[in-house]
Structure formats: structure tokens, C-alpha cells
Amino acid sequence: MNNLIEFFKNNFHHFVAAVLLILCFVLIGHSMSYSRYKIARICQSITMPVEKSWGKMIRQFNLSKENEQLLQQNLELLRKQENMFLTREDTTLTQMSETDSVHTTRTRLYDYTYAHVTFATTDKPFNYIIIDKGSRDGIDRDMAVLSPTGIVGVVSDVSKNFSSIIPIPHLDTRISAVIPSINQVGAVVWDGKEADIAYLNDIPQHLEINIGDSVLTSGYSTIFPKGLMIGTVKEVSTEQNATFLTIKVKLSTDFKNLDLLYVVKNLYRSELDSLKSNFKNE
């Protein structure tokens, strides 16, 4: 014990020097951003590969939760898009304000919810998709169904817990579509052959259409909001004695690999439908 105390007494100055030096290095690390950055980078080059591969494995366990969160976030973003609203000038406010600015009010026209596919076919002439949400979740007939990459179809029948969807690959499909580059409205139909190819009808022959032009929903029906992706033009051809172009459209939705779907609700559909029912052809 005495030896130990003696040792400390004799070497006290070394301890002082060591403590002061450590203090200096702490100060250097704290005050000088370049050395701090450099130290951090050296540490990172060692720990990064380990953390990366390990983190990948850890993330696998949280994927479903993360997926759910992303889904909610996506829904929020989708609900904020411009084509979800009816924009209208607020005439009283515009007249009352002294500046020249035009005041508008926005009314929500469409709302989103999501569902997962329980069953789907792609190889029949009258294909269908079953999703895991029904009337209990507020799904109703004639609602639009979207996938993350494009539109899918329309809800046809609803039970308590499930709904069936008529997808674009279905012989009765007829969706109002527009090619924005020429601003011409046509109808997308399916010919019963390949699940990822549809045809765009009613585009006159004199119009120039490029391969790769995108085909969007027109918003003329009460079902689909305006400006949603349907697909891209794959092939344009003219047939003899025809007044319209034959346009092959590559659908942007992969119908063989569907899982997550968004269901779009038109909040004013009954109002719009009551107007339309006055005409005999509806």
C-alpha cells in the first residue's frame, strides 16, 4: 500500500500531464470541425459496412410496420393533390378585397382509402379482382380503384367485408382517357388478349401521336379524378377505311402483381348522378 502511494507521489506530474493532454484532445474534437469530421469519417469507414448489413437485417423485422406508415403517408399526400378538389372563385370575397387578387374556395371532391388484393385473375376475358374491404369500410359501387403506378378499375359489387373490381383487362371496360400532348379525348378498351395492353379508340387520324406519350384519365366521368396515369402509347397504326387511329396502350399498372390498391370515393356522386339520370342514354 505504501509502495502504491509512493508511486503515485513520484509520478503525480505524469498524471497531470496525461489528464491535461486528454482535455486538450477533447477540446480539439469539440472545437475544430475539420478534425471532428475527419475522425467521424474514419470511424464511419469501419462501422458503416457492419451497420449497413446488420441494419438491413434488423429492418426486415420492421418492414410491415414501416409499410403501414408509408401507406398512411401516401394517402395523406394523395388526398392533398390538386385534382382532389373543386376550385371555385369566391366572388363575394374577391369583390370585398381591395387588391386585385382572386380569392378561391376549395371543396373536397374525392377521398381516398386503401385495400389489399385477396384474389385476382388476369387470363380470362372477364377478369376480376377481389379486395379485402367492403361496405363496412365505406366502399360502394362505381368507386375508382388505383394502384401506386396507375389506375386499376371500378368497384362492381360490394359485400359486407369484400368487394369485387372490374379491372381494365375486362371486355366491358370503357374508360374516358386523354392524351395531354394533343388534348384529345378517347376511350380505353381491352381486346381480351394480353393483360397489359389496351386500346385507345376515338382519336382521329389527322392527329400526330408519338410513341411513349402518356395516356391519362380525362375526368369526364364521375368515377375517376382527372389526370391519373393509365399507360403510355406503345404503337400507333392506321387501318384502311377507318376514321380513327388504332393506338396500343401499354398499361402502367402491372395486373399480374397487384397487392396494394387505393379506392377513390367521389363525395358528390349522388348529386352528379341525379343530374345525369334526366338524360335517357344514361
Add this chain to the structure above:
Amino acid sequence: MNSTLTNIIRCIIALLLQIFICNYIHLFGFLTPAIYLFALFLLPTDLPKSVQYLIAFAMGFVVDMFTHTLGVNAAASIILMFARPYISNLMNGRKTIEINDRPMPAHKDFRWMLGFTFLLTLIHQTAVVMLETFSFRHFGKTVLVIIGDTILTVIVILSIDYLFYSQTKRA
């Protein structure tokens, strides 16, 4: 008491010179003399070593505060203090060990003065520049800065020593 006061005043003068004059000298764009080292060289050797370390740290710290390189000069000064007895032993060689190992022209010859100052300054400047650049890239330029700083500092410190400490009576 008198010696203590002298040392304190010397340290303060060295710091003032360093902070207000030498920190603004950038010879050839990058050479700055570390003039405050002459006070550290002249610290009495019979002072307790822990006190020597504390003084070195305090002086380095004050210089760092004004150059915004917190810790660099302090660390280098502590290393210098650690190396000081070894360097003076090295310079003494086989001669009998003298009590007063301070670089004073009255007691030492020029060779001793030059070697002692040069080696310690080199150690100090190596520590400072390496801690500041913190990288082995552009190593040639780093070495150039170290040697240039060292030579400049040695010239300045030796001039001070020979100007003010040539007479025997000052301790």
C-alpha cells in the same frame, strides 16, 4: 518570490506578444512564429513538474482561444514540457549535470542554446501543425510549414534570449 514574479510577468509578456503581434504575422503567407515558447523554455527547472504542466497548458490554452484552435497549442505545449528535461540532458551530453538547465546565454554556449531551442520548437510545431491539419495528405507542404515555422521561431527566440539574458545578474 522575486523569481516567481519575474516568471509570471515573463509569461504574461510572452502571451501579449504572441496574441497581439505574432498571430498577425504570416510570413510568405503561412509562417507564424510561436514566440510565447521562450517563456516556457525559461521556466525554472526546480518548479514542481505538475505546476510546469499546468502553466504550459494555461499558456497554450490562452493562445488557442485567440486563434480559434482550442486544444491544439495547449496539447503541443504539454508535449514540449514533457520533452524538455530529455532534450536538455541530450544537449548536456557527458558533461556533469548542471542545476540550471535553462537556455540562458550567460550559462550556456551557443551550440547548446541552438540545439535546445531548435529541437523543442520542432517538437512543438510538429504537434501544432499536425493537430491542425489532421491529415497526411499534402504531407510535403505540412513538413515545409513545420520546418519554416520552426526556423522562424528559433531565430526570434534566440534573438530575445541574447538581447535580454546575456548578463549574469538576471535570473
